[in-house]
Amino acid sequence: MIYTTLLNIAVFQGIVLGLIILKSSLFNSSSNKYLAYLLFTLSIILLNHVFEIENAFTPYPFLRFIDHIEWVFLIPAFIFLFVINRIDDMVKSKQKLYLYFIPFAYSAVLNIVQDLDHVAGIYTISDSGIGLIEILGLIHLALAVTFIPFLLIYSYFMIRHLKDSQEKKWIITLLTIVSSLVFAFLITALAGLFLQYDISSAMSILALSATFIIHWTAYIGIYKYKLAKNKDAVYNFLNTDLTLSYSNLQIVDNSTLQEYRESITADNLYFQKLELLCKEQHIYTDSDLNREKVAEKLGISAGYVSQIINIITGDNFANYINQYRVEAVKGMILNSEYDNYNLLAMGLESGFTSKATFYKAFKKHTGQTPNEYKNTSK
Incomplete structure (x- = not known):
């Protein structure tokens, strides 16, 4: 199926690009690592969607533990941290970074507690426990409709501290695309929850949109950094930096290194x-x-x-x-x-x-x- 193939390609590309950003000495930095984590998060969300399409949860029910975790809470956190790690130290030092992961941690613990009953059958939640879970679920819903939009909007507010206009333009575009996807997901999920709509088709469209974000980040991210004057030099550098060759894991030769060095000039x-x-x-x-x-x-x-x-x-x-x-x-x-x-x-x-x-x-x-x-x- 073409649709599933596109999703699988995006999952693979998101993981590979994330690893390149984390492992390459050229890309890796305190800000870019959060961009890598964002790509990993999108890949996990798409992978869960593939599992659902392929009915993988029936033969492998424990995959539900991964699927039920609301990974979407990580998206605004990672893109916000990506933004503030590109601005000056004074602004960044005022942020309590751990606070942005509390909603995700709360959501993960709540869902795991329920899955230990529903999926693993380790214990059975009592009637009073079910009532408590329902109350905690309402808090979870409140966090989703407040925390996620707030942090995305706050990210726009923080972008004003960026000095480089070209960098600011690229990050605003990335933030706008990601925010649009997340807001569309929230609206779709709420419609399915309160209006009992079949949201499967809408979720499929959103999944395709997530694949676009991964492809777009891979393409624009390379050219945004202006690492070399042409595509071949960029490709060769990435292979050199990771000491990988797709054919036989060989280190790239000295001529490639020289080409890369010549591509870096005073107008960098x-x-x-x-x-x-x-x-x-x-x-x-x-x-x-x-x-x-x-x-x-x-x-x-x-x-x-x-x-x-x-x-x-x-x-x-x-x-x-x-x-x-x-x-x-x-x-x-x-x-x-x-x-x-x-x-x-x-x-x-x-x-x-x-x-x-x-x-x-x-x-x-x-x-x-x-x-x-x-x-x-x-």
């Missing part, structure tokens, strides 16, 4: 964003700045930060950041407003952590000690 979107962070926000003045912090601000992995700096500048991360710090000190030396500062104070103000690292970096980048530079420039 993330390198340009890093330059702006240094020149306009002066992130180098943070003495605790490291690759992980920069990667989090850029929404990429720490490994990719090192790659783009090394390929474009020919230097490592520490020297790249120290160069900005040295330039800041040089500017202070030439600025009369800092005449009352001693040289070490200027170095510490610019982000250096000690006199030794300051003097060593200054000598490396200028060929002079700070004192020599000060004496020759005045």
Whole structure:
């Protein structure tokens, strides 16, 4: 059946793409991991739909434990966490991340308790217990119609903190598509619950829509990151990064690596964003700045930060950041407003952590000690 085949392809693609995002040093970051989890969630929902179409629950009733869990509670949580992990630390630090999983945990526990009776037959819920379950079920329904819409709308509110207009446009589109699917699911489920409609056809359409989200994310996600100038370079990089070849699990040869390196130039979107962070926000003045912090601000992995700096500048991360710090000190030396500062104070103000690292970096980048530079420039 073509319909089932499409669903199975989407399930497979969602799992594979999620694994690529989590395992690839190029894609993996604190924000993108939640995009991977979102794809896994959609894949599980589609897989349950396939089980229902194929009547898999009859010979394998314990699959009902997976099917009855309301995975839809995870969708707004993961897309919200994807959004806030792409914005600045101050906004993100105010969030209590565990709170967004409480409705899912509540739903899962409630359904598992019932399935231990209805499916596994481990025990029988008493009449008083059934009454309590019904009350808890109403709370579950209330959470569904309040929490899910609230978090999706709140995600739109948080997007305003994103600085990059191109990134913002892509995320708004993704959020709109996912929100439309979730709202349509809620309306359909409520109609079936209260109006006793047959919602099987509507759910089939929604399942196809979920496959579109997975396909669209796979396609747009690759090109959004602008990892290479052409499709072949992107494909080859992904194989190189995962050290996989579809034919025989061989590592890709050096010519592919060279092609990938040549595809990263100074107009790389993330390198340009890093330059702006240094020149306009002066992130180098943070003495605790490291690759992980920069990667989090850029929404990429720490490994990719090192790659783009090394390929474009020919230097490592520490020297790249120290160069900005040295330039800041040089500017202070030439600025009369800092005449009352001693040289070490200027170095510490610019982000250096000690006199030794300051003097060593200054000598490396200028060929002079700070004192020599000060004496020759005045």
